[in-house]
Amino acid sequence: MSSPDTLRAEIGRAAVTLGAPEDFAAVVERPRDPEFGEWSTNAAMLLARPLKQSPRDVATKLIAAMQLDAVGISAAEIAGPGFINFRIDTGSLTRILPEIIGRGDAYGRSDTGAGAPVVVEFVSANPTGPLHVGHGRQAALGDAISTMLQWTGWAVSREFYYNDGGGQINNLQKSVQLRAQQQAGHDVEFAENGYHGEYIREIAAAYRAQHANDVAIVDTDGIRRFAVAALRAEQDLDLKAFGVVFDCYYLESSLYTDGKVDTTVATLIGSGHTYEKDGALWLRTTDFGDDQDRVMKRSAEKGGEYTYFVPDVAYHVTKWERGFRRAINVQGSDHHSTVTRVRAGLQALGIGIPQGYPEYVLHQMVTVMRAGEEVKISKRAGSYVTVRDLIEEVGRDAVRYFFVMRKGDSQLVFDVDLARSQSEENPIYYIQMAHARLCGIFRVGEIDAASITGAGVDLSVLSEPEERELIKALADFPATLSGATMALEPHRLANWLEKTAALVHTWYHKHHVLNEPPAIMQARLVLAGASRVVLCNALTVLGLSAPERM
RNA sequence: GCGUCUGUAGCUCAGCUGGAUAGAGCGUCGGCCUCCGAAGCCGAAGGGCGCAGGUUCGACUCCUGUCAGGCGCACCA
Incomplete structure (x- = not known):
């Protein structure tokens, strides 16, 4: 059998006999034109200078020094500026x-991967709305990357991080509450910065139907729980339609309840990389390459809560502590500022987590075109193209393929009409x-x-x-x-x-x-x-x- | 202003760690079904890779500068 690896090794062996360094590594690749044979190497051109000979002379000697039969090569010839082209007979090829x-x-x-564990985090959408096309790209990429890692021997865990705390959830609760109150005939104005989507009205209606005892609609905790549960259920349906199955849903709220946030904060303070200023607690992330320091804990007049990235750091600590020496995060490039922040937080802890942890796969935004016009995606405005819309229109395989066929770091234009009308092509x-x-x-x-x-x-x-x-x-x-x-x-x-x-x-x-x-x-x-x-x-x-x- | 991604054929995009005349799909033009599916196949026209320098035997691939666009730069997440 002739594999590029064995061929490369044989080229290296022969090169050393001509005086090349022990670590000489040539490129073995498929030539563009099948006329040039099955494999091609630039070894002679790389060796020409150190050996002070012309590429073609080196090529001649290299071929003579190689045991071609041993690596399944039936013929070798010199071409162009000094490429060596190798041919494989049909008998060997078909083996x-x-x-x-x-x-x-x-x-x-x-x-x-030798069975080493790796956690791949993707989608990680806030439970404040259904999954949109951007999440779709992420789901397709993350799931494919996970499977690729499994195929190459890694023990993969697909993980979804649920941001079920923080300001966006409060906003969600407020939005649902106001809609419900409006539906009940209360004279209240909807919040300017609330979520305007139709699904908010639906959740509000469902809440009222199931919680008739909350006449005044003031049970904020109950509303929050209800809204989050409803949207999680929706997202689960989206993911099911897409065929993605997660091994673990990690809840941000659990990091508070089990004390992991407090532990992380204590360790950071102990590390000496924190300081207080303007009544807030800061982490000196500039010590680790960030362009400005970050607030960990807001000042009392701002509510005194931890900022988002603190539980995020705590969350990544759990990945490390759960034995994942490799972690990959798939996220939209609109979050790329969090990369240095999270890594800086992990470095500041000084608990032996390597600098490049976690790895990031950032993908550019998805632009949705419909009727020849760009659809502005906005949860607040309620203009939305959900993953499920897309799947119903063009089919699951087509959606997944479209999201995965392009390099992640180029923007993706998803023309819904085109995808639908050309679905057969x-x-x-x-x-x-x-x-x-x-x-x-x-x-x-x-x-x-x-x-x-x-x-x-x-x-x-x-x-x-x-x-x-x-x-x-x-x-x-x-x-x-x-x-x-x-x-x-x-x-x-x-x-x-x-x-x-x-x-x-x-x-x-x-x-x-x-x-x-x-x-x-x-x-x-x-x-x-x-x-x-x-x-x-x-x-x-x-x-x-x-x-x-x- | 700073950071980051992108700029390749009319359109949408590939081009793997630099290598031999820059590729595909769609679109356009022209051929192919008494033959395992024509949701297919074959051929043609069409770009010299945003622009300007540099490194190299060799640059779409690396470096510098510059222009254009996306994203980010909160005591939001």
């Missing part, structure tokens, strides 16, 4: 196919269609896919250019997955899926499987079976379904 089928739904998995349909077609071969041929293992089949007949390209793409899946996981960039997997689906369609169109001579048919069934497995695995990792027919 991956039975392996893919043998591993099945485990093909692509690796144990890089969606890239997700294109990809799923490739999978369904492969299934169709077995269905129409009345062949049990499980009977195709590749054992005893001469696969060297899979020598058509379209077949070699497809096989290479299938072989690249594990590396693509691990690379995407390392970078925490699911969109790389989406790009790979589109490319591979295109190769499947091209191959399917140009070469038939059924009704071909037995030797050809058997070999192609192996390729079809292996392709189906890999497409299914990649779709699964991104949280997408792999339909057998559409």
